[in-house]
Amino acid sequence: MTNTQLSLIQIDNYGPWTVTPEPRREMDLQTLQSRLFADLAQFVGSRDGYVFFTRFDNMVAVTNGLDESDHELMQESIGNRYPVSISLGIGVDPSPVDALETATTGLQRAGSAQDGDRREVLAGTTLAERERTPTDLQIAHFDVNDATGKYTDQLNEFDSFIHIEQGYASLMRHLREEHGALSFFVGGDNIISVCPEMREEAYRSAIDHVEGDVGVELKVGVGVADDVQEAGMVAKHALEECRHRGTVVEIETPRPDVELAED
Known part of the structure; x- marks a missing residue:
């Protein structure tokens, strides 16, 4: 939890x-x-x-x-x-x-x-x-599929920005209303969401919602850890797995036997 x-x-x-x-x-x-x-x-x-x-x-x-x-x-x-x-x-x-x-x-x-x-x-x-526990934080790192090819290299910067922001607005509202998650635009085409415990199906549903709502395609890597820096880095690596495998959701969680290190 x-x-x-x-x-x-x-x-x-x-x-x-x-x-x-x-x-x-x-x-x-x-x-x-x-x-x-x-x-x-x-x-x-x-x-x-x-x-x-x-x-x-x-x-x-x-x-x-x-x-x-x-x-x-x-x-x-x-x-x-x-x-x-x-x-x-x-x-x-x-x-x-x-x-x-x-x-x-x-x-x-x-x-x-x-x-x-x-x-x-x-x-x-x-x-x-x-x-504190090893599963205190679940961090999702969303990325727009081929933002450079679809937007940056095709449209002027303001129109590109509109598309990215529409995707962000749709995602943050959906995750807030459906799951109580908080999403934040962090530059480029990247969004970081601070989530409660969510399964793969919930992330797929969020991605489908955004595509149906505003036509922006996303993928997401999810990491779980006891602090946000570690969870965020795990999420980044999971996102790279999406790119490598051609998937839209990858979730990395700690092994059940992992415990916090003693000071």
Whole structure:
């Protein structure tokens, strides 16, 4: 059974800050957001986690293996180097969307995202080390079939982008509504989904749905592990198996006798 730990990263009072004392230059804001995402990705990534940018002022991180002190250090590091601070909500659940709901509720109870008095909130509880298992995370790495041949080498970049984004939108809605999974566009023609325990039939159904809905053909490699970095790498290798075998779904799971290594 999966047990996903998600952290919602929310910039404190960001909307009002962008127009105080007067509206700030858009490219300055884009630069700040991209640098902030890069620093958070490096911080969380160095601790075997993932960060997804979503709307940039709100980001979602998979943080299995990070404890409260790691989250506090993340806030301190950003507060020391940026003109904005971040609040963090943490949720743990077999269902990724329920974990995110818990993380979100914790921050919402502490105050609005545009509340000038709400700063560096840390809400929620992390997954205890003793409760971690080798199957806590199921990560699916989706890829568009022959995106270069069908889109990049045939259409202008904007029309190519439309096709890829339509596939992403169809997939993320289907997986969210049918399975409680969370999907994130990560560039090129790649989508990473944080999933509950799902079987091959569910992934095939999702791929068929996207093709029928928007005409975009996908394949997916799925990995299972105790942290998202390992599960993600297993998923990448499974995706390569799809390319090698000409299949659309490949799932790699840990052997039943695999246990977490002792510190």
